Amino acid sequence: MPQNKVQVPRISDAVAASLEKRILEGSLKPGDRLPPERELAAELGVSRPSLREAIQKLASKGMVQSRQGGGTYVTNRLESTFFDPWQDMMGSHPNLREDLLEFRRMLEGQAAEWAAERATDADLQRLTQAFAAMNAAFDADDLERRAATDIDFHQAIGEATHNALIGHLSAALLRLMQDNIRLNLGELKSIPAAISLLKSQHAAIHAAIVDRKPAAARAAAETHIDFVRESLAQSLRSAARRETAERRLNTEFSASSLS
Structure with a gap:
């Protein structure tokens, strides 16, 4: 046999x-x-x-x-299969931004909780480095650097969960939100109280994860996303008002030129 x-x-x-x-x-x-x-x-x-x-x-x-x-x-194949179709639809359906932020709240709340439970010493060291770089960027007047270090900080949390799907979904989600993050930070940089709030929110997330307090980490992450949702909505309204005002000004200028 x-x-x-x-x-x-x-x-x-x-x-x-x-x-x-x-x-x-x-x-x-x-x-x-x-x-x-x-x-x-x-x-x-x-x-x-x-x-x-x-x-x-x-x-x-x-x-x-x-x-x-x-x-x-x-390559970015693991992220692009999620990112590419949604990026196209975001341009055609602006209301998807709210759905995206709602999903981000759920994902980042869970990510912060698991990071507080599962992060290794190396993860915490990397997270602390990302937190320090983000604080330095927020203290400097460099919008691109602020946006990039903000994304790096949240991605470090996603990867500290030791859940491959959360790590890659978080990366794809942050790429989708990159323009909105930049817009939001651009609007907020002229409001010292708002920047101070963002820094304290990030500090609360960082401290809860480092101190290994899962419930506090989730609550801090959700509070942060709630603030982001509201401030982004205000940013988009402000941008729409500016566009309307500029169109009116250009219309009036064109009319006066023809008269």
């Missing part, structure tokens, strides 16, 4: 799984370049042909791609 043979995994499959895990957990992010072939093969303890085969497996899944000029880079 023939015996079933033990299936020994191919080295390239094991290497591909190892690299895929790094992408899933966020150790390798979209846009990151893989280390040079020689270094990566030595790090993983495999031959370069096995490494090349593994990278080709990931490329066939769309997880990495080679770029002109050399180098293999992580």
Whole structure:
């Protein structure tokens, strides 16, 4: 009677799984370049042909791609499948912003709670670094830097949950909200009390996670998103009023030029 043979995994499959895990957990992010072939093969303890085969497996899944000029880079496929269609619809259906913020409240509240429960020392160190960078950006008059560090802080929380779906959904959601975050911060930068509120809200989230207080972390994150929702609504109303005023001014200027 023939015996079933033990299936020994191919080295390239094991290497591909190892690299895929790094992408899933966020150790390798979209846009990151893989280390040079020689270094990566030595790090993983495999031959370069096995490494090349593994990278080709990931490329066939769309997880990495080679770029002109050399180098293999992580793609944003895990996020773009969510991001791309919703970005198009956001432009056509502005009311989706409110649904998006409602979903963000749910996601970030849960993320903060789990981060407080699950974050490792390395996660907390990374979160604290992101928090410090964000505070420095908020103290400087640099809107782009404020928006970028704000996103980095919230993404660090998402990844500290050690839930791959939350980490990648959070990244996609923050990309969708990037223009709105920039608009909101632009409107608020002229209001010192609002900036102070944002900083205190972020501080409350950071402190609750570092002190490992899950309920407090969730409450702080939800309070922050509630403030963001209201201030963004005000920002959009202000932007609409400015556009209306400019159209009126241009109409009056055109009429006076013709008379």
